[in-house]
Amino acid sequence: MAKEEFTDAIALLKADHRKVEDLFEKFQSASSKDRKWELAQQICNELKIHAKIEEEIFYPAFEGKIEDDLYREAFVEHDGAKVLINDIVASGGEGEYFEAKVTVLSEEIDHHVKEEEKPAEGFFAQARDTGIDMVEMRDKLMARKQELEEQAKNGGLPPAELAVVEIATRA
Template identity: 35%
Template sequence: MDAIQLLKNDHQAVKELLAELAETTTRAVKRRSTLLREIHLNLHAHTTIEEEIFYPAYKEAGDKEQAKMYYEALEEHRAAEDLVLPDLLQTDPSSEQFSGRAKVLKELIEHHVKEEEQDMFKQAKSLLDKTTLQELGERMERRKQEVIKEWKAAKAE
């Protein structure tokens, strides 16, 4: 699978999880906790492969415009993973505050996904040939599996 299709598949999976989380009520404590764990793992694996493999290849293939988009995407990851998500993880799943924070995370991710798919991915397709995108996708898939395995091992300890 090429890099862009892999990332689009990840986007779809996370958007579905976030939509499901947004539809839960304060009474669905267990479901909210389970969904949040899945979202956290998926976001972590996804942002890791983007930041380690895809973004650097995209930036290197481009010019100032791609460099600007690269840094903007990194900041959006930081906002979601380092600011909003940790607060959500510390919030009581039975509270309305959880609902609000989950909505903010969903909106932040949806905005990021839209920009990537409409701008960055289209540019990447013209900057990187099919063979390169295929090779990046294979590297990203291997790395994603490593990250998931590491994550699960760390959570089992």
């Protein structure tokens, strides 16, 4: 994928959102267990890469420049999704809760994407208003995305690390 394919950083991130939505739809309509597992793995990889480029590069560029609540909620929403992502990957597609986990993940992602793309008030709209160069940002996101895609191909990505949520394990 060439970076010229996307006009700027927001176009690139939105294209990721559309791709994952499409994969979730395919998951819902797939009939075989193997196909569902294959799609779930693709979804989890895409989301891990997307969350990482947003958290490492995109989000921090706007810290203190957009509403704090929105900024912080984005990280918490990512962490919530990562708990399910890591669980789904580790499940190997087995277990009676497998499909429920993927469905709830899709609902969480749906909410999060709406918060990012909401016209005028969403994360992306506020980010655009800062005047930060979104073409330069696109190039940075793209470079990191390509690195992570390579890593995913060669041996796979490690479980997603939580950024702000601290998991209380069973006492």
